[in-house]
Amino acid sequence: MTTAQPLSTDPFLPGPRVRVAGSATGPLAGLAFAVKDLIDVADTPTGGGNPDWPRVYPTPTRHAGVVQTLLDAGASIVGKTVTDEVSLGILGENAHDGTPLNPAAPDRVPGGSSSGSASAVAAGACDFALGTDTGGSVRVPASYCGLYGIRPTHGRIDFAGICVQAPSSDTCGWFARDAATFARVGEVLFGQAVPDHLPRTLLVAADALGFADAAVQEALAPQIDRLAALVGNRRDVTLAPQGLSVWQRAQRVLQSSEAWQTFEPWLDACNPRLAFSVARSLIQGSMMTDAERSAASLMRIEARARLARLLPPGTILCLPTTPFPAPLRGLPLDALHPLRERIACLTSHGGLTGVPQVNLPGARVDGAPVGLSILGARGTDLDLIRLAVALEG
């Protein structure tokens, strides 16, 4: 008799843990890291969070570029982690593999799609972990699990050997519990030292702050004050003059259209088993019209121009990473859908414009973490990391 299995809360995939020792020496020697199961580790099937994904994705013979760089720098792999199905999800509930524990708020979801990586770092099972972020998949679990997490400048970290979702938005980032480890990984992956100087101007995205729950605005206020004190100048601005929801709609059109292009051959060939919500999101991508895509592409140009204008050298912007802390585990779909849409209103600028963003932990609402984000112009990833170190120190 077919019956539903009780689902796991383990951040790691079931079965024996994948372990690969890094170089004996190097700037990351002695650090242990985990790898989201969308990222290739040689001679290990890349599961993609779906039981039918390995049917089209052959077992890789090489490490993903980013994994190889970390191993060469001395870090060792201690496991592959659960992901939302083929990266399509923002809450971290996987109908096949379960929902990894959120160690910072055990009755709540961990956030996704890099759910297992955030969960493993928050639980102390590794020093840092790799994730991917297309529409928020590093930033949201970092906010929900109380971690440092980065969505790097689009195109700056090698995406070779990582499962694609929407190429014009896909990035590879990482999580850490402390700013020092977070920065060490950044120096290796960007191949540059963290700079000495701090930004000189802090913009507060008033529209984004006002979009978050009042409790989140209140919880983040002291952190924003400390940031402003470090940076010097502070100014309130509007991030999205056209509307955060207009940017969110544009990103949804572009991202879901690209995701449909990516996954349609797999769907046709394998008729894979998918959670209903994931199938629905794919089908919504198939229904976007040329007119919608064209309008969304123009809005992307406007959004990029807006960020370029707001963020001259030495200026960074802060906003709440998520409008509320992690929702409870196991909510029904009709309750989750409006929550997902609201979250996307605070994350869509990333995929739309490609600028880097770092989540800073520390604040809590009702005992659950909620993150403050800083973002800068393209290429300022290490400046953001520098500020994270300064704020913690």
Next chain:
Amino acid sequence: MTTAQPLSTDPFLPGPRVRVAGSATGPLAGLAFAVKDLIDVADTPTGGGNPDWPRVYPTPTRHAGVVQTLLDAGASIVGKTVTDEVSLGILGENAHDGTPLNPAAPDRVPGGSSSGSASAVAAGACDFALGTDTGGSVRVPASYCGLYGIRPTHGRIDFAGICVQAPSSDTCGWFARDAATFARVGEVLFGQAVPDHLPRTLLVAADALGFADAAVQEALAPQIDRLAALVGNRRDVTLAPQGLSVWQRAQRVLQSSEAWQTFEPWLDACNPRLAFSVARSLIQGSMMTDAERSAASLMRIEARARLARLLPPGTILCLPTTPFPAPLRGLPLDALHPLRERIACLTSHGGLTGVPQVNLPGARVDGAPVGLSILGARGTDLDLIRLAVALEG
């Protein structure tokens, strides 16, 4: 590591076989039957062909009405059989449970959604088996596996204790290898003896025959001739003056809208794992407009009037059950979709009008079975069975 499992070809559910002994005496004493896993057997979870269905469908404490009637008549249950997911499928490929073997054509699908019931009867694992037919789920596997199969008059067989899909079209039918067994079950379930008389007029649905592959038309011709010889008069008619494809579209609008109503609470509450094709079909149901439903309801009235006019007492109509024999197993979705649509053009009259239909085995194309169907006015189920017995005898 998550990997795809090799899928089963067993017609029965995995695990220990459910067995329930029937009464020691009765008209069906000594017969063994199998039960599609949408139909309740007391104290056994009803799996519905989906691993997440039992989460909302509590283990039944009573047998479905039709099961109780058969047990009381002396037949014994020898197993529950694989079904397409929550009855949504016409080919018999279940992404979770596998594709039951088509014993009559092992490289081809068995047809569905009553796939396991047809497979078990064709393999000789039982004497007869229960299925359900909303849009063709008994008729199609009967055609593909070379069996007698009936879609009874809508509403005539008790549907209590059976998973609903689209109530205005749902029926419960059965399969058998020989006409005598097929008729014995009918006498018990309809509570009447098979009549002595034969119909006096045979209508041949020229539009439906012309819609089938040329090889099917050729293969069915001798059987139609034998039917005509038994009945006496023969006349060519048009079944659907508005078009078979117009009836098909109307039935799809009505059936899929009702299916959405049926399953939406489950989808919202459980976010179940579904094959992509099944999720897509549900979502298409959610997108039907009031204008489409209104037009389809009017077309249903026209179709019912057409059948009432064509089928006065003593008249039956014949048509190919399916436009071609069973497709090969494992075809990709983009190849299957047009095949499903063509099949539905020859089955939609059933759900639309509620008349009874019997599949007669015997013909083959390229070595694979393909069935001839006879249908009559509402309530003439036993007249159709009588003709099946006469044709075999």
